[in-house]
Amino acid sequence: APDFTRHTYDVVVIGAGGAGLRAAIAAREQGMRTAVISKSLFGKAHTVMAEGGAAAALGNANPADEWRVHFRDTVRGGKFLNDPRMAELHAREAPERILELEYWGALFDRTPDGRISQRNFGGHEYPRLAHVGDRTGLEMIRTLQQRIVALQQADAAELGDPDARLRVFPETAITELLVHEGRVTGAFGYRREDGGFVVFEAPAVVLATGGIGKMFRTTSNSWEYTGDGHALALRAGASLINMEFVQFHPTGMVWPPSVRGILVTESVRGDGGVLRNADGKRFMFDYVPDVFRAQYAETEAEADGWYDDPAHHRRPPELLPRDEVARAINSEVKAGRGSPHGGVFLDVSTRLPAEEIRRRLPSMHHQFKELADVDITAEAMEVGPTCHYVMGGVRVDAETAATDVPGLFAAGEVAGGMHGSNRLGGNSLSDLLVFGRRAGLGAAEYTAGTNGHRIPYEAVEPKASEAAEHALASLKQGTGENPYTLHSDLQDTMNDLVGIIRRGPELTEALERLSRLEERSTGLSAPGDRVYNPGWHLAMSLPNMLVVSRAIAAAALEREESRGGHTRDDFPEMSARWRRLNLEVRVDGPGGVTVGRRPVPEIPPELLALFDPDELAKYLTKEELPETAADAD
Ligand code: FAD
Numbered sequence: 190a191p192d193f194t195r196h197t198y199d200v201v202v203i204g205a206g207g208a209g210l211r212a213a214i215a216a217r218e219q220g221m222r223t224a225v226i227s228k229s230l231f232g233k234a235h236t237v238m239a240e241g242g243a244a245a246a247l248g249n250a251n252p253a254d255e256w257r258v259h260f261r262d263t264v265r266g267g268k269f270l271n272d273p274r275m276a277e278l279h280a281r282e283a284p285e286r287i288l289e290l291e292y293w294g295a296l297f298d299r300t301p302d303g304r305i306s307q308r309n310f311g312g313h314e315y316p317r318l319a320h321v322g323d324r325t326g327l328e329m330i331r332t333l334q335q336r337i338v339a340l341q342q343a344d345a346a347e348l349g350d351p352d353a354r355l356r357v358f359p360e361t362a363i364t365e366l367l368v369h370e371g372r373v374t375g376a377f378g379y380r381r382e383d384g385g386f387v388v389f390e391a392p393a394v395v396l397a398t399g400g401i402g403k404m405f406r407t408t409s410n411s412w413e414y415t416g417d418g419h420a421l422a423l424r425a426g427a428s429l430i431n432m433e434f435v436q437f438h439p440t441g442m443v444w445p446p447s448v449r450g451i452l453v454t455e456s457v458r459g460d461g462g463v464l465r466n467a468d469g470k471r472f473m474f475d476y477v478p479d480v481f482r483a484q485y486a487e488t489e490a491e492a493d494g495w496y497d498d499p500a501h502h503r504r505p506p507e508l509l510p511r512d513e514v515a516r517a518i519n520s521e522v523k524a525g526r527g528s529p530h531g532g533v534f535l536d537v538s539t540r541l542p543a544e545e546i547r548r549r550l551p552s553m554h555h556q557f558k559e560l561a562d563v564d565i566t567a568e569a570m571e572v573g574p575t576c577h578y579v580m581g582g583v584r585v586d587a588e589t590a591a592t593d594v595p596g597l598f599a600a601g602e603v604a605g606g607m608h609g610s611n612r613l614g615g616n617s618l619s620d621l622l623v624f625g626r627r628a629g630l631g632a633a634e635y636t637a638g639t640n641g642h643r644i645p646y647e648a649v650e651p652k653a654s655e656a657a658e659h660a661l662a663s664l665k666q667g668t669g670e671n672p673y674t675l676h677s678d679l680q681d682t683m684n685d686l687v688g689i690i691r692r693g694p695e696l697t698e699a700l701e702r703l704s705r706l707e708e709r710s711t712g713l714s715a716p717g718d719r720v721y722n723p724g725w726h727l728a729m730s731l732p733n734m735l736v737v738s739r740a741i742a743a744a745a746l747e748r749e750e751s752r753g754g755h756t757r758d759d760f761p762e763m764s765a766r767w768r769r770l771n772l773e774v775r776v777d778g779p780g781g782v783t784v785g786r787r788p789v790p791e792i793p794p795e796l797l798a799l800f801d802p803d804e805l806a807k808y809l810t811k812e813e814l815p816e817t818a819a820d821a822d
Contacts, residue, residue: 192385192386193386193387193388193653193657194385194386194387194388195387195388195390195646196224196387196388196389196390197389197390197391197643198221198222198223198224198389198390198391199216199221199222199223199391199392199393199633199636200213200216200221200222200223200224200391200393200394200395200629200632200633200636201223201224201226201375201376201389201391201393201394201395202216202223202224202225202226202394202395202397202629202632203226203363203376203394203395203396203397203398203418203421204225204226204227204228204234204395204396204397204398204399204418204601204603205225205226205227205231205232205234205357205359205397206234206235206236206237206330206397206399206601206602206621207234207236207326207329207330207333207601207618207621207622207625208236208397208399208600208601208602208603208620208621208624208625208628209225209227209234209395209397209600209601209625210225210330210333210334210336210337210625211286211333211600211621211622211625211626211629212395212397212598212600212625212626212628212629212632213225213337213355213395213629214333214336214337214340214626214629215625215626215627215628215629215630215633216395216629216630216632216633217340217354217355217629218340218629219629219630219633219634219637220354220633221354221632221633221636221637222353222354222355223354223355223356224356224357224358224389224391225337225355225356225357225358226358226361226363226376226378226389227357227358227359227360227361228360228361228362228363228381228398228413228417229359229360229412229413230359230360231334231357231359232330232331232334234330234399234413235326235399235400235410235411235414235602236326236329236330236399236618236621237326237327237329237330238326238411238452239325239326239329239617239618240323240324240325240326240452240454240456240552240553241308241310241318241320241323241325241454241455241456241459241614241615242307242308242310242318242319242320242321242325242456242615242618243283243287243318243319243320243325243329243615243618243619243622244259244283244310244313244317244318244319244613244614244615244616244618244619245259245283245284245286245287245317245319245619246258246259246280246283246284246315246317247284247287247288247304247305247307247317247319248315249300249304249305249306249307250300250306250307250308250315250316250317251315251316251499253315254314254315254317256277256280256281256283256284257280257796257799258314258315259279259280259283259313259317260276260277260279260280260281260796260799261314261799261800262312262313262314262613263276263279263280263608263609263613263616264276264609264792265312265800265804266312266510266608266609266611266612266613266616267580267608267609267610267611267612267613267753268609268610268611268752268753268763268768268808269609269768269789269792269808269809270431270434270609270610270752270753270768270771270789271606271607271608271609272587272606272607272609272789272790273790273791273792273793273796274587274588274790275587275606275607275624276607276609277796278587278588278623278624278627279607279616279619279620279623279624282623283619283622283623286619286622286623286626287305287319287619287622289622290329290332290333290622291305293332293333293335293336294332294335294336295321295328295329295331295332296321296328297319297320297321297328298320298321298322305319306319306320307319307320308320308456308459308460309459309460309508310455310456310459310508310613310614310615311455311458311459311507311508311509311510311511311514311613311614312508312509312510312511312613312614313613313614313615314484315499317615318459318614318615320456322548322549322550322551322552323454323456323549323550323551323552323553324551324552325618326618329618337355337357340354340355341355358387360380360381360382361378361379361380361381361387362378362379362381362417362726362729362730363376363377363378363389363417363421364377364378364379364417364656364659364660364729365377365378365421365424365652365656365659366394366421366422366424366425366597367388367390367649367652367653367656368425368426368594368652369644369648369649369652371426371594371595372392372594372595372596372644373391373392373393373394373425373594373595373596373597374390374391374392374596374644374648374649374652375388375389375390375391375394375649376388376389376391376394376421377389377652377653377656377657379660379719379729381721381726382720382721383719383720383721384718384719384720384721384722384725385719386653386657386660388649388653390643390644390646390649391636392596392635392636392639392642392643392644393596393597393598393632393633393635393636394596394597394598394632395590395598395599395600395628395629395632396418396421396422396583396592396597396598396599396600396603396604397418397599397600397601397603397625397628398417398418398419398421398603399413399414399418399601399602399603400414400416400578400579400602400603401414401415401416401419401435401579401734401737401741402414402576402577402578402579403415403416403676403680403734404416404679404680404683404734404737404738405435405576405680405683405684405688406450406680406681406683406684407441407449407450407573407574407575407576407684408450408575408576408577409438409441409450409451409452409575409576409577410576410577415730415731415733415734416579416733416734416736416737416738417730417733418583418599418603419579419581419582419583419603419733419737419740420732420733420734420736420737421733422583422592422594422597422599422603423736423737423740423774423775423776423782424736424776425594425597426593426594426775427583427584427592427593427594427597427599428583428584428593428773428774428775428785429581429582429583429584429605429740429773429774429775430581430582430584430605430606430771430772430773430774430787431580431581431582431605431606431609431610431744431771431772432579432581432582432605432737432740432741432743432744432745432772432774433581433741433744433745433747433748433754433755433772434579434580434581434608434609434610434611434752434753434754434755435576435578435579435580435581435687435741435754435755436511436512436576436577436578436579436580436611436612436754437511437512437515437574437575437576437577437688437689437754438452438455438511438515438574438575438576438577438578439511439514439515439517439518439572439573439574440452440453440454440455440457440458440514440518440535440570440572440573440574440575441453441572441573441574441575441577442556442557442560442561442570442571442572442575443528443530443531443532443571443572443573444529444530444532444561444571445560445561447560448560448561449575450575450576451556451560451575452575452577453535453553453556453570453572454550454552454553455511455614456549456550456553457535457537457550457553457570458505458507458508458535459508460537460541460549460550461496461537461540461541462507462535462536462537462540463505463507463535463536463537463540464507464514464517464518464533464534464535464536464572465533465534465536465569466521466526466527466528466533466534467526467527467528467533467534468526470526471489472517472521472526472533473505473506473507473509473514473517474486474487474488474489474492474506475517476506476509476513476514476516476517476520477506477509477513478513479807480763480804480807480808481509481510481513484503484504485503485504485505485506485508485509486502486503486504486505486506487503491503492504492505492506492507493505510611510613510753511577511611511612511613511614512610512611512753512754512756515574515689516689516690516756518532518533518572518573518574519574519689519690521533522573527573528571529571530571531573532571532572532573533571533572533573534569534570534571534572535569535570535571535572536569536570537550537565537570538564538565538566538567538568538569543566543567546565546566547566550565553565554566557570574689576684576688578602578612578617579602579741580605580608580609580610580611580612580753580754581605581740581741581744582599582602582603582604582605582606583599583603583604583605584605584606584773585598585599585600585604585605585606585624586631587606588627588631589627589628589630589631589634589635590604590624590627590628590631590632591631591635595635596635598628598631598632598635599628600621600624600625600627600628601617601620601621601624601625602617602621604624606771607620607624608620609753610752610753610754610755611753611754660729662713663713663714663715663725663728663729664715664717664718664719664722664725666712666713666714667714667716668714669712669713669714670709670710670712670713670714671713671714671724672713672714672715672724672727672728672731673724673727675706675709675710675713675731676727676731676734678702678706679703679706679731679734679735679738682699682702682703682706682738683699683738683741683742686698686699686702686742687699687738687741687742687745689756690756690758691745691755691756691757691758692757692758692759693746693749693757693759696742696745696746697746699738699742700739700742700743700746703735703738703739703742706735707735707739710731710732710735713728713731714728715727715728736776736782739782740774740782743774743782743784744772744774744784745757747772747784748767748772749764749767750762750763750764750767751763752767752768763808765808765809765810765813766810768789768808768809768810769788769789769810769813770786770787770788770789771786771787771788771789772784772785772786772787773785773786773787791813794815797815798815802814802815
């Protein structure tokens, strides 16, 4: 039988991005012995790559901002499919979480009078993103890690061991959750370095594994993002909602091929960058949809006036929510008006002085210089849509981040509901802090409620052995399918058939192709041994990518409308009836998934009253409208 290293904790957090670190801090502060596990090096997570900033209605840049306006923007951006309680908690608590980061040592950029500076971003009515140049995520992770070290130092002083109550397990990948009689009892994984197996026993597990982008060919996501947490939750019996909604960020690099997909931050547009097609036309004016027309400028003069005098001008259309901008770029390229390498032009060089660009966008300046030999202070960038973020995720309770599997919690990108059909830029970093903390508290409370009662190891062991056998399968098969070939075929399938624009027959074809890929995945072979074998690591994550791909394609086929990050060419309209429904995916036997329907929780009347009746009439069914809005119809 394989050897396991065993660890016992009160709370185990899988993932060391913003959500995982904030959850771990919260659990540890409740006195829980807590483990934080990370597939990559400690500190390397998508959170650290976040550039633009964290959205919070601090009201520093415009005193009119407050949580209700942030709530309204978030729900508007998500096209009314958001879980309203999550959107409310997020908007209410984000400012406190940002100030807490500052208290822990984060150094945000400042306003001239010394308060936290806030920048403009798509879909946010006021400048709202707390930021550190275009390296906000780095500061956030640095601060959270520093807080963890501070807690460890306190434990070292008190107990003689820095790891006594909070320990980090870097380069350790979880491949299975251990579940006994419907409850979570821990997690099973392997160390990347030596391939050794690890069993974590704990009454409460928090999933904070982030995104799924690696199943698409063009993506801003890095190698870790194979949908592990989504798949672990499904296999443990939890459900995923909103999986049809995948965010394609409008601006990824398109050239050279080796860097295709790498993100070009939205701050470029927030700070004045404009999009032009091959004819030099600022085309976004042609793509303002009716639902947003009242808030966006109609002329270049009006749009340009907004940067200095937002009170008297409407916003530039480059700052529409991401789904709108991504579709617009897609249409321009398809119509033959794209840039030489199949994107469009994003130009900040003619909009800001060179030194201002270097000051505000240092990483972008460096990125283009180093990777594409383009000087963004003098030339336009070539950009196009890239798979960036998944709105869908594990269905959770808004207050505690609990899933419907006892003992399992989820927060951050792996959780669903908060962002509805489309996430606004900047709302992820704040989401991580708000719901990471709530998940840590929820898990701590759950463990406290078990009163020290633990499932004995004998009950856990068979599941761990099964997970180990499963993990070893691809190593034993000498001459099976190469995992890289399978991965590449999966990326083609998802990019070509389940991308920005979808069609019923193509989604059906995608599901058929996924079945064939699933069959092939049982015969994967990863030559080599267990010591740092990347082919083996990929072989273990492919089943996760396959089941999550299936969840996306199946939900996308089911939802016969277009909304946010889900566009159906064959159902181009947004439907008020579909607005009332979340699609909920569960696993049903090996590889299979079922898609169920669940009503979207209702927006309470006092929050519905924040919207203009005319706006509500564009989204809600007649029966749902408050009386005044129904009359206006
Ligand atoms: P992550 O930060 O992605 O961390 C996930 C963690 O889980 C990692 O530690 C990973 O190693 C670990 N993990 C995964 N699978 C396993 C496993 N099987 N076992 C163990 N560990 C595992 N959002 C904003 O709000 N503002 C921005 O400006 C912004 N810019 C972005 C720029 C880029 C380039 C990208 C890619 C994203 C950006 N986002 C931004 C989105 C945002 O960064 C992410 O949505 C967010 O950081 C996700 O945080 P998280 O804590 O949920 O997960």
